[in-house]
Amino acid sequence: MTISISDHPNVALRDEIRAEALRLGFDACGFASASDAWPNGGWLREFVAEGFHGAMGWMEETLDRRAHPTAMWTDAKTAVVLGVNYGPAHDPLLALEDGSRAAISVYAQGDDYHEVIKKRLKALARWMHGRFGGEVKVFVDTAPLMEKPLAQRAGLGWQGKHTNLVSRQFGSWLFLGSVLTTLDLPADPPERDHCGTCRACLDICPTGAFPAPHRLDARRCISYLTIELSGPIPVEFRQALGNRIYGCDDCLAVCPWNKFASLSAEMAFHARETLKGPSLAELAGLDDPAFRALFSKSPVKRIGRDRFVRNVLYAIGNSGDAALMAAVEPRLTDPSPVVRGAAAWAAWRLAPKRLESLAVASAEVAPAILDEWRAALA
Known part of the structure; x- marks a missing residue:
């Protein structure tokens, strides 16, 4: 006999964790199995095999650890996936209109999200361990954990055609972090793809970095070129940079789901005056x-x-x-x-x-x- 989510013995425990996460300042919290089948590992291997990762050698070096959440930690049973809204006050595309001033990606105009989110993740993990026992480990972006597929499984959003997470509530503006735990918690329903026939994110890309929907050639991506590439940027892409000097928000900013997004409540993510078109x-x-x-x-x-x-x-x-x-x-x-x-x-x-x-x-x-x-x- 199949046991429904509502019959899972740890439903109340899951709901209590979600409430604590929201109290700590997270805007979204979902739960996914860390041990179920993981087809995303195969997609990542194809990405690397085609050379789309460019000079990011660490992606190839950590490929086996990224192949499945339990490759990071064999005892993990559940992933608690957290999101923090970093929605901007203005349309980022407006920054491209004045060529004498710099356009800096929205996520980098405030404080480093790694530090802000990591503190909250650690606080939640400590609380979980003290309240319910079980072992916990926290992850935020820099660790080899594929958080966007996890976030889709946990119901926070879906990976759009630009490969970034899209939320019906927060648009394309969610920072992600995760807590893996040995606790067996019921999973939330996964989010389905709501992109439909829209291809706005693909068509706006200045360098044609998307060979197909849901596929990114990082070697052509302005975020990769301005951040990850240490040497000279290839001549063929320089004019396409425009005034973008750190990252690129075009594919995120043009997403129609941003009409439901709101300004981030986290002051640390608000743009500093010195970084608003310097x-x-x-x-x-x-x-x-x-x-x-x-x-x-x-x-x-x-x-x-x-x-x-x-x-x-x-x-x-x-x-x-x-x-x-x-x-x-x-x-x-x-x-x-x-x-x-x-x-x-x-x-x-x-x-x-x-x-x-x-x-x-x-x-x-x-x-x-x-x-x-x-x-x-x-």
């Missing part, structure tokens, strides 16, 4: 201490000053504002080769004749940077 000219002049100070507590700090200024210079090159050459020229002699290369490209885009005169007096010797100059002046 000046590209000012950002290009950041040295390492100034970069660290500006992005204290922000996820942006993890890419480091050189990679960040590289992105800023590409954006300046796309601005069409020749006055920004004043911010570019000092970077042509920057200590960082990747910055110097980006500066050469930006100078070529804004003032090719000026770049030609600078090349005559240049003492540049790095082969990769000389290649940038030669390509620009060819």
Whole structure:
């Protein structure tokens, strides 16, 4: 005889955990089996086999651990999946209209969500262990756990055609975290796909990073290019960056389900005034201490000053504002080769004749940077 969810002996326990999660500040809480069959592991292997992960070698290195939740922890029975709304106050696409100012992904305009969510996850896990026993482990993004498929199983939303989680209540704006436990808790009904025939997220992508619905080629994704890639961004994608200097919100922001989203209640995720369309000219002049100070507590700090200024210079090159050459020229002699290369490209885009005169007096010797100059002046 099949036992219904309502007959499960731990229904009351599950409901008490959900109430505590909401009390701690989570906006969504769902439960999924951690031990059921897991077809997503096969999808991930295909993703890596096709090279879609690009330079993210850690995805290949941790492939076996990502293949199934119990590969992370064999004793896990239940995944408690938590979501925190980080809905912005304004349409992120508006930031793309002023080419002299920077567009920073919504999730990175406030405090680092890893730190905010991890504290709450630990608090919930401690409470669970003290209240009900059982062993617990917490995970938030950086661990090799496929949280978006888990979130769909737990009823928080579904993976849209852009591969991100979409919620009927919060649109595309949910940070995720999980608590795995040895407690046997009843699962919530999984969420079904509500995308229908819509393909807005696929069509808006500036670099064509979606070869098909539900498939992402990270090598073409602006978030990957501006955050994960450490060297020069391939020339074929630079103009498509526009003024996006950290991440890209286009496929998230265009989702029709965002009409049901609301402003995040978490003040730590509200955009800092200094990160609401900051000046590209000012950002290009950041040295390492100034970069660290500006992005204290922000996820942006993890890419480091050189990679960040590289992105800023590409954006300046796309601005069409020749006055920004004043911010570019000092970077042509920057200590960082990747910055110097980006500066050469930006100078070529804004003032090719000026770049030609600078090349005559240049003492540049790095082969990769000389290649940038030669390509620009060819």
